[in-house]
Every structure is written in structure tokens, then in C-alpha cells.
Amino acid sequence: MRPTIATRTLVSVTAAVAIAAGGVAGAGAAFAADAPAAKTTVSSEAVTPLAVNNLGLSTTQAKKLQGGLRGYGYNGSIDGKLGTESWKAMQRFLEKHWDYNDRIDGVVGPNTIKALQRNLKKHWKYRGEIDGIAGPGTKAAFKRMADSY
Known part of the structure; x- marks a missing residue:
């Protein structure tokens, strides 16, 4: 049984979305790491x-x-x-x-x-x-x- 074009397209789109989501999550973590931590001082x-x-x-x-x-x-x-x-x-x-x-x-x-x-x-x-x-x-x-x- 050979996968149909629709199945291959669905798998490809799902993989692309997963990669994009991982890239966005990684970018968010990178931005969070670069942001200075808020300092709370108490006298x-x-x-x-x-x-x-x-x-x-x-x-x-x-x-x-x-x-x-x-x-x-x-x-x-x-x-x-x-x-x-x-x-x-x-x-x-x-x-x-x-x-x-x-x-x-x-x-x-x-x-x-x-x-x-x-x-x-x-x-x-x-x-x-x-x-x-x-x-x-x-x-x-x-x-x-x-x-x-």
C-alpha cells in the first residue's frame, strides 16, 4: 500500500507546523533568557x-x-x-x-x-x-x- 498524495501532504504540513512551533518556543525561551531579571529590593x-x-x-x-x-x-x-x-x-x-x-x-x-x-x-x-x-x-x-x- 502506497501512501497517497493527500497523506504525504498532511504529514509534511504537520511536520512543518511542529518545526515552526518548536522554533517559536525556542525563540521565546531565547528572548526570556536575554531579558534582565526584575530586581525587587526591600529596604x-x-x-x-x-x-x-x-x-x-x-x-x-x-x-x-x-x-x-x-x-x-x-x-x-x-x-x-x-x-x-x-x-x-x-x-x-x-x-x-x-x-x-x-x-x-x-x-x-x-x-x-x-x-x-x-x-x-x-x-x-x-x-x-x-x-x-x-x-x-x-x-x-x-x-x-x-x-x-
Whole structure:
């Protein structure tokens, strides 16, 4: 039995389509390989809310501060890492004494820093602005506060 012209034509067209499809797929892969990968950068500031944020305190200083926060609902381990639970307790302290009026969420945002700066200005020789930015002056006064515990 000899293949008919129609059968040969069908096989030839199918092979041509398959080759073309493979070439297009290969070209797509080649283009994809040449395209630079998109880089996603995340600053440490962006990670801060969910990460440990000691604001420059040493582990020993942070442990002292955590001990002082026991009276404000901190029940975590005294590990020297000021995470969400430590900052929630700090926010409760700031709410009670230093006009913190935002959510108790453990996020070290500008409102938390402003309330902390009010405390630091009154008691810990902070001389900067109440601006919600934890700059070198805020961090130095925060260290003095932690050392007092």
C-alpha cells in the first residue's frame, strides 16, 4: 500500500507546523533568557514592622528594657530582641504616659517614635525634634533609657 498524495501532504504540513512551533518556543525561551531579571529590593525600613527593631540597643540593653516592660503586658521571653510583642508593650507604656494615640500593633512607626521622643526629651536628655524619626539622637537617648532599668 502506497501512501497517497493527500497523506504525504498532511504529514509534511504537520511536520512543518511542529518545526515552526518548536522554533517559536525556542525563540521565546531565547528572548526570556536575554531579558534582565526584575530586581525587587526591600529596604530594612520596610521590613522593620515584622522584624526585630532594637533601635540601636545592644542585646543587654534590650533585655533590660524588656524586663521593664513586664508591667505593660510584655510576657515574652527576655531575649534582647525587641520584636512585635515588646513594641506592643512599649506602645501601651507610651499610651499611658506619653500621648501615644495610635493602634497597639507593635509597629515601630512615626507615631510610636514621636511618643517615645516625648518621653526621651523629658527624662533622657533627648534634644532633637519630636519628628517621628529614630535618628542618632533618639537612639542615644533610648540607650540611656534602657540602661536605667
